[in-house]
Amino acid sequence: MTEKATRLYPLPPLEIPADAIYEDLELSPTQRRDPSRPYVIINMVSSVDGKTAQEGKASPLGSQADRQSMRNLRSKADAVMVGASTVRAEKLSLGLDEAGQETQPLAVIVTGSGDVPLDKNLVVGERQEVLLVAPEGLTVRPGEHAILQLPAEQAGDIDLAEALKILRAEHAVDLLLVEGGPTLNYSLISDNLADELFLTLAPKLLGGAPDGALSIIKGPTQVARDVNLLTVHLASDELFLRYALS
């Protein structure tokens, strides 16, 4: 793997080990817009042209340095959340893979349809708990896992603002890390529930058919949100960008 990374911004440049990107970050901040919900950070990897999946999967996109930066963020998070489509796309873990890990973040899966192949695709670490979030009235088979069902105005709707409040109040989630997919990102950003975006820009061009190639945000309308650049790291040709959503 790349041995060194450079923090390019803010200045002055700072050389660090490539596996230390985001390691020293102090999250979550004490000052917040809304202390009744967790501080919400989204972490994604995309190609330079904004595509988040290669042949349907995110896993071929990032480098080893990207995977380590993801683990560094997970190690600070009280919970890691994904949408069910991300679980359907490929086999994944939402935990920390180091042996002897004392604590694991809560794995939170959001589903509007109930179609979540947890047994097949979710690798659950020792000492890791799993919480399924679904609308009331939906028949879900959570297996051995816990489930949080919320009132829904329409079938498939999830009241994410309410879900976040419950995560804060009942599950002590102070820092929530969201890892997609694009529909969950859209809901959080358009509902003004996301505080930061961590985006790894893998040195690839992917393209693809618009209806087949996943992007960072997918929704019926454009969200049109301004963001502020906080930090830029570089490891080999891969850029690690951290933005605040204002």
Place this chain on the structure above:
Amino acid sequence: MTEKATRLYPLPPLEIPADAIYEDLELSPTQRRDPSRPYVIINMVSSVDGKTAQEGKASPLGSQADRQSMRNLRSKADAVMVGASTVRAEKLSLGLDEAGQETQPLAVIVTGSGDVPLDKNLVVGERQEVLLVAPEGLTVRPGEHAILQLPAEQAGDIDLAEALKILRAEHAVDLLLVEGGPTLNYSLISDNLADELFLTLAPKLLGGAPDGALSIIKGPTQVARDVNLLTVHLASDELFLRYALS
């Protein structure tokens, strides 16, 4: 406008005026993969999530520093090429807008369908020539402009490799600047005809419906090309990335 920009990479950081991004660039290089065609650079502006249009138009996306960096690239180019869909999307100029400009790049419009509202949407500078590139057999009304028609295997096909050779041999185009749209970018990249990508990452999140939100590259398959990061500039929260296509 932003008064200062910083070249973050390569190190050491260098402060420059915000209107000087890419001004000192030496293009095109003497060493090339294929001297029989122009050196081809693509310049695009996108949101952080890879969308190249806000409400259907590219013009709201970039800052004044981005527009000046575009002019700096145009001032080095012998020709500026866009696809017809870019001309259909909004009113635009492919020239230099400074008064008293001695030379203007050749404006090249590529159309597979012949649907190009040149009179309505293309602002042609004084001393600027326009060349329409279209498949043979297509009825096109180029108006007062020149036209280059190329043999096509299928209706709507453009042999871009041949078009580039003719631009080099008959129009003395040594540096060709391409400004989209995504379908033209796809054709050039998948045919291995693009040498560099200049991408301005505007500090916005846009998202949108997959079939409605334009991206940098649009085509039937993924191109899956590795790129190398050459330079990173920053002006306010906007990043200017230059990549070489290997």
